[in-house]
């Protein structure tokens with residue numbers, strides 16, 4: 001929907017080319033794909049997203065956080081709350097979020113996007129299996145949290161995760177809010193919260 005897309009702090013989709021790039025005064029040739037690119041996802045990315053997600057979760061728990069239809073819904077409704085990392089045009093890691101209006105996450109948060117709220121629900125962070133344990137998950141999460149500072153009105157990021165990933169999210173600055181009310185196929189989760197602070201400072205210094 002145009003309304004939600006327009007909430008993105010960027011006039012164009014999130015697009016940063018950084019890692020390993022030098023600064024050159026020569027005109028850029030456009031015949032090669034960027035080595036590394038971060039941008040908001042679109043519904044056209046849904047298949048690539050789902051392939052990574054399926055491999056990451058189905059073999060482990062038999063369940064994906066998001067079905068293909070849900071991926072498509074969220075990337076249509078709130079693309080500005082997603083972020084993908086592409087290397088030479090291939091998706092290697094992604095985050096999908098949606099808006100949520102209550103203090104704690106509830107079962108309905110799994111399928112709903114509530115527009116114009118102060119919290120983002122991070123549904124899934126996933127890294128392609130060939131790219132794991134190289135710091136990419138942490139870097140993408142960090143960039144996403146920085147990016148959220150520029151999205152007007154956002155104050156908190158929430159997610160649920162299994163116990164074994166609590167230290168991973170704590171390292172990124174999330175606080176453990178205790179056991180979540182949400183359960184999926186007999187799995188229980190911890191709810192994690194991140195305060196998106198320093199917005200004014202971040203906006204002044206990040207070109208938001």
Ligand SMILES: CC(C)(COP(=O)(O)OP(=O)(O)OC[C@H]1O[C@@H](n2cnc3c(N)ncnc32)[C@H](O)[C@@H]1OP(=O)(O)O)[C@@H](O)C(=O)NCCC(=O)NCCS
Nearest residue numbers: 056123124125126127132133134135136137138139164168
């Ligand atoms: C979890 C995930 C996003 C981490 O991304 P990554 O790029 O591999 O992680 P990084 O290299 O940035 O950081 C590695 C740290 O992640 C944590 N971690 C990653 N996978 C883990 C696992 N299976 N069990 C416990 N800790 C894990 C550890 O803290 C690890 O640090 P260590 O190697 O010092 O123990 C990635 O492994 C993945 O996509 N897993 C499958 C999908 C998933 O579980 N997503 C999260 C829930 S939505």
